[in-house]
Amino acid sequence: MSLLNTEILPFKATAFHNGDFVEVTEQDLKGKWSVVFFYPADFTFVCPTELGDLADEYEEFKRLGVEIYSVSTDTHFTHKAWHETSDTIAKLQYPMIGDPTGRISRNFQVMIEEDGLAERGTFVINPEGQIKIIELNDGGVGRDASELLRKVKAAQYIAAHPGEVCPAKWKEGAETLSPSLDLVGKI
Template sequence: MLTIGQKFPEFKKTAVVSLEVGKEFETLSNEDLKGKWSVIFWWPKDFTFVCPTEITAFNDHYADFQKLDANLVGASTDSEFVHLAWRTHHVGLKKIQFPMLADTSKSLAEELGILEAEEKIAYRATFIIDPEGVTRWVSVNDLAIGRNVPEVLRVLEALKTGKLTPCDWEPGQATL
């Protein structure tokens, strides 16, 4: 599995960025992320039960990621057409403000080491990448367990301080 200190792999994938006809898709690559902190989170499958709770939670905190000047990208191994259908038909996903990356070939998930062996779906993995494209934080949950978006924000903010942060540090508290 890709870990801390390693360069995030190069990629070029289609992402769903809008529900507006004719503007649904864009190509997204690692080049688009350079120069800013980035959070890329993966979910196993569209049209499931835990996944939309996480996606909407990230969207609920989208402004917080923007305040930290960070890119936010969601991804799974489903196609852009499945992403679009899911966004169109799921009330909570209609207003998603970040790209939903389609890793249909599963090549990026495989390169990251997050492809589950039996079903060939991505684990619930979260990567924080610095402006130079280096992985600074990785968290992976079991397929059945949703993640904690405020914790992702806390870690991102701690990393951005460039300082030592003690156990249970919260933004606004003193660093070491």
């Protein structure tokens, strides 16, 4: 069963955020747009490039009212150690959630049971707590924060404009479509 358009499941975890350990629950993801960004492990290879890319675009996400939550099956202590030893990870201003029990990873169906690690999964969640975008990548394929921004803008646009849809490669300010019988076979 797809998680698309389902409500996020309950969880409680500790995150490393701006030098502190903070509690994060599913309730923190509600009331605003959120991105939950799963990655396999700290101190690895592709993961810091992705997290650094998100850090570079973080102000734009914030401008859109979006909070980012990175999640791996590492502990919040490991997140702190990585943040303190890597110039790339030191740029992160968004919460780094520890999921050592795998509960959050299982809630989002990205847990690799035999490895105890999370897949590269990206989830965009609306203010009501519903999953609106899901992206899964193979372990060796890194994600692009600018493409994620485009998708978030599209999701926010259609949420604010019922009856319209965003075509392929849609960018903020571009023309959208209003599905109707008149469009059938004309695109």
